[in-house]
Amino acid sequence: MKILVVNGPNLNMLGVREKSIYGNTNYKDLVKYIEDAASELSVEIEVLQSNIEGEIVTIIQNAYGVFDGIIINPAAYTHYSIAILDALKSVRIPTIEVHISNIHAREDFRKKSVTAEACIGQICGLGIHGYVLALQALINIKNNFA
Numbered sequence: 001m002k003i004l005v006v007n008g009p010n011l012n013m014l015g016v017r018e019k020s021i022y023g024n025t026n027y028k029d030l031v032k033y034i035e036d037a038a039s040e041l042s043v044e045i046e047v048l049q050s051n052i053e054g055e056i057v058t059i060i061q062n063a064y065g066v067f068d069g070i071i072i073n074p075a076a077y078t079h080y081s082i083a084i085l086d087a088l089k090s091v092r093i094p095t096i097e098v099h100i101s102n103i104h105a106r107e108d109f110r111k112k113s114v115t116a117e118a119c120i121g122q123i124c125g126l127g128i129h130g131y132v133l134a135l136q137a138l139i140n141i142k143n144n145f146a
Helices: 027-040 053-062 075-079 082-091 129-145
Strands: 002-007 044-049 069-073 095-099 121-124
Touching: 002 027, 002 053, 002 129, 027 044, 027 129, 053 082, 069 082, 069 129, 095 129, 121 129
Parallel strands: 002 044, 002 069, 069 095, 095 121
Antiparallel strands: none
């Protein structure tokens, strides 16, 4: 099984920005955490990050026919990117949306996810562990519905 993890804008600033919301883990450590979990689960993983909406769309489009699942943290694009929503719908790869913080307990504008419509599920508010839960869920779905 091959999973793509796509991280959106400002996630490269983890460990620097708003530690009270996003924690102390930096982006390099997040990537290692995801890669280590994937290795333990015998899953091939690729983790990518971009601050640019169009690059994220291209990354998703290039996943078609290559990846069995996508884990996406669209970050701020969660709340308004129809382009990312359309890209996810286009490739029809099982996708789980992940957020480190609980977007439903934050500002009103963060409570709405336009990208979730293209996802089979959403995990939020569980810190970086949400990525591992998403990995486990995609494995479970692949094994039980393939």
